[in-house]
Amino acid sequence: MPIKYLKYSARVWDLPTRIFHWLLVLAFIFSWLTQGDDRYLDIHVFAGYLFLGLLIFRLIWGFMGSKYAKFTNFPYSKIWNYLTTLLTTKRQHFLGHNPAGSWAVFVILSLGLLVSITGLLTLGGEERHGPLAGMISFELGNSFHEWHEIIAWFMLGLIGIHILGVIAESWLHNENLIKSMITGIKSTTNKINDVPKYGLIAIFMILSTISGILSYFNGYLLIENYRPFIGPNLLQNNLWQEACGECHLAYHPSLLPARSWQLMLAEQENHFEEDLYLEKEVITELQTFAVENSAENHLTEVAWKNNRSILPEQTLLRITEVDYWVTKHQTIEPEIWEHSKVNFKGNCGACHLDAELGTFEDAAMRLPDFDANND
Numbered sequence: 001m002p003i004k005y006l007k008y009s010a011r012v013w014d015l016p017t018r019i020f021h022w023l024l025v026l027a028f029i030f031s032w033l034t035q036g037d038d039r040y041l042d043i044h045v046f047a048g049y050l051f052l053g054l055l056i057f058r059l060i061w062g063f064m065g066s067k068y069a070k071f072t073n074f075p076y077s078k079i080w081n082y083l084t085t086l087l088t089t090k091r092q093h094f095l096g097h098n099p100a101g102s103w104a105v106f107v108i109l110s111l112g113l114l115v116s117i118t119g120l121l122t123l124g125g126e127e128r129h130g131p132l133a134g135m136i137s138f139e140l141g142n143s144f145h146e147w148h149e150i151i152a153w154f155m156l157g158l159i160g161i162h163i164l165g166v167i168a169e170s171w172l173h174n175e176n177l178i179k180s181m182i183t184g185i186k187s188t189t190n191k192i193n194d195v196p197k198y199g200l201i202a203i204f205m206i207l208s209t210i211s212g213i214l215s216y217f218n219g220y221l222l223i224e225n226y227r228p229f230i231g232p233n234l235l236q237n238n239l240w241q242e243a244c245g246e247c248h249l250a251y252h253p254s255l256l257p258a259r260s261w262q263l264m265l266a267e268q269e270n271h272f273e274e275d276l277y278l279e280k281e282v283i284t285e286l287q288t289f290a291v292e293n294s295a296e297n298h299l300t301e302v303a304w305k306n307n308r309s310i311l312p313e314q315t316l317l318r319i320t321e322v323d324y325w326v327t328k329h330q331t332i333e334p335e336i337w338e339h340s341k342v343n344f345k346g347n348c349g350a351c352h353l354d355a356e357l358g359t360f361e362d363a364a365m366r367l368p369d370f371d372a373n374n375d
């Protein structure tokens with residue numbers, strides 16, 4: 001039952017504003033759900049692009065949209081009066097955003113832009129993808145990654161406050177504001193005109209989102225074992241493939257520092273209890289290739305991270321003993337390691353489609369299918 005002074009109703013939110021709002025909610029939910037699990041990085045990145053696109057649209061719409069979507073009509077300066085009279089009978093009713101809502105929009109848009117920008121910087125630095133691919137170092141990408149997460153948590157907090165505010169305001173004025181953001185209709189004290197719908201722009205927004213999704217994800221439909229992110233082309237070496245690919249994957253030298261390979265090759269007659277029987281010249285050539293492409297050269301994200309997580313005084317012979325590797329794989333169940341398709345931890349190719357290439361892209365990971373292959 002609406003409060004007595006809210007006798008009328010009118011459309012205050014045009015269609016593009018409402019579509020923006022709910023698509024932004026979806027983009028945020030998807031980014032949140034896919035954060036932290038690298039296998040879903042491409043969904044995370046798409047949600048991020050959608051998020052950024054929507055923010056840019058909203059900034060433009062804040063100048064060109066209908067009356068209540070315009071930033072110049074936001075009652076920012078009335079915030080004090082609004083808050084101090086909120087719990088009294090003198091409280092004001094606003095047609096568009098109330099002052100608290102206006103500030104929420106401002107802060108959420110600003111944080112949203114920051115989170116998008118730090119996301120792009122992380123993607124370009126750590127993953128070597130996106131518009132900033134390789135333009136900044138792994139190191140810088142990694143520090144933007146930390147900011148990306150901190151700002152995202154701030155945003156989550158603000159969204160929480162925004163939702164509480166919407167619930168409080170809905171309750172105080174006895175009108176359902178969530179429904180208003182769906183239908184566009186709000187109760188009003190005076191008779192006012194509906195804002196235009198802007199149907200064509202709304203259709204354009206929905207069509208561009210759908211075509212964005214289709215063009216971003218079509219590889220899953222069209223290509224078998226599709227890998228959304230293809231890494232850099234790492235240098236390969238036939239001799240290395242031949243000498244090291246016989247018993248296990250020929251691990252790309254970028255996975256360990258130069259000193260590890262040198263020690264491993266020097267002790268080749270005692271290679272994990274195997275003798276490699278390599279000739280002297282072969283060893284020299286393998287060493288040259290390994291040193292030139294070792295982890296210190298930061299050819300990929302895993303190279304950089306592996307190298308950073310090994311202490312300078314440590315000379316590891318196993319990739320599977322590197323701290324970074326251990327952390328990344330600690331949640332994998334023991335049954336999976338014992339699965340007939342895996343057998344041992346160093347069998348990277350059982351789960352990483354790009355193991356041979358040495359790139360270990362986040363979105364190229366697959367856990368082996370249990371039910372189908374557990375023979």
Ligand code: HEC
Binds near residue numbers: 246247344345
């Ligand atoms: C004759 C078979 C054989 C050949 C050839 C061979 N390896 Fe190995 N390698 C092994 C065995 C066995 C292990 C230990 C596997 C286990 O039990 O985890 C191993 C383990 C490794 C590991 C550690 C994997 C981990 O757990 O992180 C690396 C790195 C490695 N080999 C590199 C090389 C390189 C480089 C070459 C070529 C110069 C090479 N291997 C050639 C048999 C071989």
Ligand code: HEC
Binds near residue numbers: 036319336350360
């Ligand atoms: C049993 C399957 C399995 C095997 C075998 C395996 N991995 Fe993984 N690996 C995973 C999964 C799953 C993840 C994702 C973990 C996550 O994101 O939390 C992962 C993550 C990674 C990452 C992190 C990727 C990134 O960019 O963040 C690297 C690097 C990696 N693995 C390298 C290796 C190497 C090198 C080997 C072999 C020595 C190996 N993995 C063997 C399943 C496996």
